Amino acid sequence: xxxxxxxxxxxxxxxAAPSRTPRTAVVVGRLLAIAFLLCFGTGLFxxxxxxxxxxxxxxxxxxxxxxxxxxxxxxAGILCFPLLFAKLYAVFPELFQTPAIRSFPHFLERAxxxxxxxxxxxxxxxxxxxxxxxxxxxxxxxxxxxxxxxFVIIGSLAIHIALKLPIISAHWTKRASATTVSAETGDxxxxxxxxxxxxxxxxxxxxxxxxxxxxxxxxxxxxxxTTVGVASAALxxxxxxxxxxxxxxTNIFAPRKAGIGPxxxxxxxxxxxxxxxxxxxxxxxxxxxxxxxxxxxxxxxxLAALPQHQVxxxxxxxxxxxxxxSWRGPRLSDLLDTVGADTDARxxxxxxxxxxxxxxxxxxxxxxxxxxxxxxxxxxxxxLDIDHGYPARMIAPGRPGVMQTKWLxxxxxx
Amino acid sequence: xxxxxxxxxxxxxxxxxxxxxxxxxxxxxxGLGLVLLAIGAIVLVQDVAAKNYPGLLLWFAGALVLHDxxxxxxxxxxxxxxRRAGKRxxxxxxxxxxxxxxxxxxxxxxxxxxxxxxGIGTGNATLLPLNYGAGLIGLYAVLAVLTxxxxxxxxxLRPSQISVEQRSA
Numbered sequence: 001x002x003x004x005x006x007x008x009x010x011x012x013x014x015x016a017a018p019s020r021t022p023r024t025a026v027v028v029g030r031l032l033a034i035a036f037l038l039c040f041g042t043g044l045f046x047x048x049x050x051x052x053x054x055x056x057x058x059x060x061x062x063x064x065x066x067x068x069x070x071x072x073x074x075x076a077g078i079l080c081f082p083l084l085f086a087k088l089y090a091v092f093p094e095l096f097q098t099p100a101i102r103s104f105p106h107f108l109e110r111a112x113x114x115x116x117x118x119x120x121x122x123x124x125x126x127x128x129x130x131x132x133x134x135x136x137x138x139x140x141x142x143x144x145x146x147x148x149x150x151f152v153i154i155g156s157l158a159i160h161i162a163l164k165l166p167i168i169s170a171h172w173t174k175r176a177s178a179t180t181v182s183a184e185t186g187d188x189x190x191x192x193x194x195x196x197x198x199x200x201x202x203x204x205x206x207x208x209x210x211x212x213x214x215x216x217x218x219x220x221x222x223x224x225x226t227t228v229g230v231a232s233a234a235l236x237x238x239x240x241x242x243x244x245x246x247x248x249x250t251n252i253f254a255p256r257k258a259g260i261g262p263x264x265x266x267x268x269x270x271x272x273x274x275x276x277x278x279x280x281x282x283x284x285x286x287x288x289x290x291x292x293x294x295x296x297x298x299x300x301x302x303l304a305a306l307p308q309h310q311v312x313x314x315x316x317x318x319x320x321x322x323x324x325x326s327w328r329g330p331r332l333s334d335l336l337d338t339v340g341a342d343t344d345a346r347x348x349x350x351x352x353x354x355x356x357x358x359x360x361x362x363x364x365x366x367x368x369x370x371x372x373x374x375x376x377x378x379x380x381x382x383x384l385d386i387d388h389g390y391p392a393r394m395i396a397p398g399r400p401g402v403m404q405t406k407w408l409x410x411x412x413x414x
Numbered sequence: 415x416x417x418x419x420x421x422x423x424x425x426x427x428x429x430x431x432x433x434x435x436x437x438x439x440x441x442x443x444x445g446l447g448l449v450l451l452a453i454g455a456i457v458l459v460q461d462v463a464a465k466n467y468p469g470l471l472l473w474f475a476g477a478l479v480l481h482d483x484x485x486x487x488x489x490x491x492x493x494x495x496x497r498r499a500g501k502r503x504x505x506x507x508x509x510x511x512x513x514x515x516x517x518x519x520x521x522x523x524x525x526x527x528x529x530x531x532x533g534i535g536t537g538n539a540t541l542l543p544l545n546y547g548a549g550l551i552g553l554y555a556v557l558a559v560l561t562x563x564x565x566x567x568x569x570x571l572r573p574s575q576i577s578v579e580q581r582s583a
Contacts, residue, residue: 082520092486121477134531139469144461148454155450162443166432213500223509231517252549253525261540270538
């Protein structure tokens, strides 16, 4: 029987392929790093929109800002599937490097790569499952874990780039890569190259693999990169329509489809899930607006009697889908004036919804005093559907959908 | 074994000499990475209850086992079989077919959970509202047609090079 060391060496040699070179790893790795950084940046933006630090103020224009950042977040996340698989494919033989651990730094490096790969795979798979709202599959809370892992992944990425920097720079350009490869004489080894034959069954397997014709190098590398490109393009074309309307006609795989839903708009959380099917249609419903001692309650008819405004704003979900719609109702600013609120006041919004961490949220003055921010009563020329927040909901420019509070109950100046 | 140097990343043993500026960038990146890892660990400890850690660890281990232990060897086996077929079929044709299979497989990986979840039910008519199975079949059909067309064009345009490549293989 061959020893483990030799077996690993044989495996590594058998796995060698023209598309598994430092150059392909660098080419794909660059794209994957860009996708990771896009996801991280847009993810942080989305996180702080939902959990702002006290000093934070956010832009309310362009109104499609969040629609774009979160659309990019989800689309780049989907692109991580072909890119990550391609990257792992390119470096897979490294898994069998011998000796498996040369030194303590080498152990740390390999451990950090294991953490990097595992965290990346878990991140994109649970991210995808989250957009299908299939939470039962993983035994940890999505949002908090997704947030923590994002730092783990980008931290591991920085360390990975640092450790591989000599290889990355040696293969950054095609020309530099070719020079490096020709300098390293052993780099053109074909699988048929001589090696001490391992004995027994494994030896016969490796010998059989050795007799397999080698793939033509240039065509293989081209085919590899073309395949990654086609897979990426195919996923964008068939899913990004949920975020970017121009691709809606070819959206056949996204978990959401523009135009499908009550009032012609998708729904994230239904009235049934929020347990508001009775409270939202109660005849004595009012919206209470409070500023310290001053408090006023508005029935739906009273809200409809205020000056009405119509705005076209996107509803953009953290799950990536978005759709622009026409909303109608009184301005939040006008309502706040009825209780004498300061123009720089923060607002606490409370929903009728139950068992949700978004039932009570806060809104900064940049949104509260924006002329486009409405307490919407109508959507697409019809009364709000109960799944869209009847009797009244918030709609503000550039905010995540979970912060566009549905089934409004109270507004408080804080 | 020492005689064989596989064409893979990071030849073991001999790291290339690095200049001072490279060293400085490396140190900066490692420092940044450690800070971010620490933030990640703090966020995890603060926001995720300890009772969830075993499940998270299981997912981490499962991801590595599924990829490195199952998915990657399957891919290797399939590409090996295709390479063996290279004795009779032009390699470029095999590469085109292989590429189409990979594109179809990745799309399936993303769409299949949608079909399963749709079957379980979502309680929300606007979530997973499409016929994803039909979509997948449509994609396979488009891939098949495009693959056949690409192979056809290739065989028509480059007959001389095919025979050269076959002889050299």
